[in-house]
Amino acid sequence: xxxxxxxxxxxxxxxxxxxxxxxxxxxxxxxxxxxxxxxxxxxxxxxxxxxxxxxxxxxxxxxxxxxxxxxxxxxxxxxxxxxxxxxxxxxxxxxxxxxxxxxxxxxxxxxxxxxxxxxxxxxxxxxxxxxxxxxxxxxxxxxxxxxxxxxxxxxxxxxxxxxxxxxxxxxxxxxxxxxxxxxxxxxxxxxxxxxxxxxxxxxxxxxxxxxxxxxxxxxxxxxxxxxxxxxxxxxxxxxxxxxxxxxxxxxxxxxxxxxxxxxxxxxxxxxxxxxxxxxxxxxxxxxxxxxxxxxxxxxxxxxxxxxxxxxxxxxxxxxxxxxxxxxxxxxxxxxxxxxxxxxxxxxxxxxxx
Amino acid sequence: xxxxxxxxxxxxxxxxxxxxxxxxxxxxxxxxxxxxxxxxxxxxxxxxxxxxxxxxxxxxxxxxxxxxxxxxxxxxxxxxxxxxxxxxxxxxxxxxxxxxxxxxxxxxxxxxxxxxxxxxxxxxxxxxxxxxxxxxxxxxxxxxxxxxxxxxxxxxxxxxxxxxxxxxxxxxxxxxxxxxxxxxxxxxxxxxxxxxxxxxxxxxxxxxxxxxxxxxxxxxxxxxxxxxxxxxxxxxxxxxxxxxxxxxxxxxxxxxxxxxxxxxxxxxxxxxxxxxxxxxxxxxxxxxxxxxxxx
Numbered sequence: 001x002x003x004x005x006x007x008x009x010x011x012x013x014x015x016x017x018x019x020x021x022x023x024x025x026x027x028x029x030x031x032x033x034x035x036x037x038x039x040x041x042x043x044x045x046x047x048x049x050x051x052x053x054x055x056x057x058x059x060x061x062x063x064x065x066x067x068x069x070x071x072x073x074x075x076x077x078x079x080x081x082x083x084x085x086x087x088x089x090x091x092x093x094x095x096x097x098x099x100x101x102x103x104x105x106x107x108x109x110x111x112x113x114x115x116x117x118x119x120x121x122x123x124x125x126x127x128x129x130x131x132x133x134x135x136x137x138x139x140x141x142x143x144x145x146x147x148x149x150x151x152x153x154x155x156x157x158x159x160x161x162x163x164x165x166x167x168x169x170x171x172x173x174x175x176x177x178x179x180x181x182x183x184x185x186x187x188x189x190x191x192x193x194x195x196x197x198x199x200x201x202x203x204x205x206x207x208x209x210x211x212x213x214x215x216x217x218x219x220x221x222x223x224x225x226x227x228x229x230x231x232x233x234x235x236x237x238x239x240x241x242x243x244x245x246x247x248x249x250x251x252x253x254x255x256x257x258x259x260x261x262x263x264x265x266x267x268x269x270x271x272x273x274x275x276x277x278x279x280x281x282x283x284x285x286x287x288x289x290x291x292x293x294x295x296x297x298x299x300x301x302x303x304x305x306x307x308x309x310x311x312x313x314x315x316x317x318x319x320x321x322x323x324x325x326x327x328x329x330x331x332x333x334x335x336x337x338x339x340x341x342x343x344x345x346x347x348x349x350x351x352x353x
Numbered sequence: 354x355x356x357x358x359x360x361x362x363x364x365x366x367x368x369x370x371x372x373x374x375x376x377x378x379x380x381x382x383x384x385x386x387x388x389x390x391x392x393x394x395x396x397x398x399x400x401x402x403x404x405x406x407x408x409x410x411x412x413x414x415x416x417x418x419x420x421x422x423x424x425x426x427x428x429x430x431x432x433x434x435x436x437x438x439x440x441x442x443x444x445x446x447x448x449x450x451x452x453x454x455x456x457x458x459x460x461x462x463x464x465x466x467x468x469x470x471x472x473x474x475x476x477x478x479x480x481x482x483x484x485x486x487x488x489x490x491x492x493x494x495x496x497x498x499x500x501x502x503x504x505x506x507x508x509x510x511x512x513x514x515x516x517x518x519x520x521x522x523x524x525x526x527x528x529x530x531x532x533x534x535x536x537x538x539x540x541x542x543x544x545x546x547x548x549x550x551x552x553x554x555x556x557x558x559x560x561x562x563x564x565x566x567x568x569x570x571x572x573x574x575x576x577x578x579x580x581x582x583x584x585x586x587x588x589x590x591x592x593x594x595x596x597x598x599x600x601x602x603x604x605x606x607x608x609x610x611x612x613x614x615x616x617x618x619x620x621x622x623x624x625x626x627x628x629x630x631x632x633x634x635x636x637x638x639x640x641x642x643x644x645x646x647x648x
Contacts, residue, residue, distance in 0.1 A: 066449075113629070116636050119391065123587040124632050126580075127625035134622045247580060251393075251456060258453045297474070298464035305460030308453065313442060316450035 009187040040164045047171035053268035055225025061262040063218040064198030069125030072132035073102040073223040075245035077230025082151045091154035102227025103220040110219035136242040148241030261320025270319040369499035371605020372506035376561040377582035378597035380554040386530035387550040394459040396579020402559030403571045410479045432555025476572040498567045584628040590638030
């Protein structure tokens with residue numbers, strides 16, 4: 001029985017939870033020792049995208065503000081870090097600087113557009129992403145435009161992170177720090193204010209929550225994580241150009257958190273795993289297909305699109321939703337009913353006339 | 354005088370592109386009004402329509418107008434099929450899940466088109482009755498290709514207006530978009546309205562595809578025009594049908610003028626700058642109605 005409100009917002013719900021997460025972290029540390037270089041680099045990409053996805057999850061999944069412009073913050077992070085390290089700033093400073101600049105831009109553009117709601121906000125952020133992309137192309141003295149920008153492998157002090165394995169550990173550490181920070185933000189008054197805004201803006205305002213302030217904070221924090229992920233991305237690929245940060249990246253990030261399961265940090269990580277590993281699985285199954293189809297370049301995106309549709313048809317609450325249902329099934333065994341999680345299918349009543 | 358002509362020409366070509374944006378935006382708005390879903394695959398429906406009309410005209414030698422009709426019917430059927438097989442089972446599920454499904458559909462359609470024999474990743478064009486024909490009034494020279502887009506769009510808008518205003522089905526669709534529950538009480542079959550909405554939206558996409566092909570040619574990425582139609586729909590206020598067309602025209606004309614008079618690079622972002630400017634001043638778009646959800 002709970003005797004204290006603090007029990008509701010503990011970092012780990014039960015003591016056993018802590019040990020399970022510890023086991024997971026140790027598993028992640030050991031895992032690359034068993035894999036080849038290519039798979040390790042895929043794991044690196046998962047960690048990297050998961051950082052950005054956690055950022056977007058804070059904004060979309062917890063504060064309820066949709067952004068289709070996170071590729072812009074990702075790009076700002078990448079370029080900040082690339083330019084700073086090229087000028088001789090150590091990576092260990094450039095990484096947070098990338099996040100901070102992205103967060104700062106987030107505050108500046110967030111202030112005027114955050115009073116928009118739902119769809120209108122989504123479109124405004126999308127427009128912002130297009131404008132940033134164009135600036136990156138045109139501001140050639142700084143970004144070298146479409147020629148692209150070469151980035152050095154990062155180093156911390158004398159220690160150069162130039163192998164796949166080392167880079168994996170770097171991104172893993174950043175991801176763990178990100179998750180830890182996000183979890184802590186969410187149980188602080190700020191995080192609870194964000195969740196309140198998501199559930200009902202009117203009710204949140206009535207409770208004395210300053211909507212503009214907390215929406216801007218959410219936007220800034222979210223942009224910060226996207227910027228950090230962008231910095232990691234730049235140093236992983238050694239070469240960046242504006243083409244890597246199109247609208248498709250923004251849409252992918254959004255799809256990632258929705259497929260993973262909106263409103264949970266697990267979902268952000270699940271979504272990143274889904275998006276990186278699914279293409280790999282598709283490539284593996286390629287050998288079993290007819291030769292004509294095998295040689296089509298469109299095969300992978302087609303199957304990818306199809307699988308997205310199927311996953312959402314099968315589980316509209318995302319992968320985390322399925323995880324919860326499975327857990328519930330075993331906890332409640334044998335009382336689980338098929339309809340335990342069934343939502344009441346209701347007709348919408350739009351308030352526009 | 355020359356300057357006036359130049360501006361007129363630019364504006365006219367802007368209007369015709371704007372009409373296509375408007376048509377795609379209409380597709381967005383129709384589906385959004387009925388189901389609250391943003392259909393990310395609207396641009397891909399346009400692309401599919403363009404490819405089908407291309408095949409009909411160049412491979413099967415259909416006359417232009419027959420091809421237009423067949424494409425519209427086929428696309429309408431395709432829209433119904435899409436709704437029946439995929440989207441109907443998602444009615445009542447969270448809206449964002451459905452939006453992601455439409456994103457999946459758009460990936461799928463784009464890649465499948467590249468895999469169809471005879472379509473592939475190349476760029477194609479086809480002859481229309483308007484190719485290489487011009488109207489001259491004084492100094493002004495207007496291509497029939499552009500004029501045809503404006504005329505066909507106008508006709509289409511009139512038909513749609515009459516449909517929503519004077520037919521029972523149209524009234525039922527308007528009622529459903531206002532209040533689904535009340536519509537059900539009045540004996541309207543909401544699922545059939547959804548189905549019909551997708552049919553109309555897909556058919557509109559098909560027409561947009563045919564009209565656009567002489568200008569941008571037919572290729573697998575022409576669906577990205579949907580991204581331009583997006584600000585058009587929002588500019589008009591996402592729930593308004595005339596707003597979608599006006600928004601499309603504004604975006605088209607701005608783009609055209611910016612492409613002509615501003616340095617390179619402004620063409621693609623001028624529309625977005627205007628959009629963000631409008632939204633900062635009027636958060637609900639030009640024709641939108643401020644939504645206040647009851648608590």
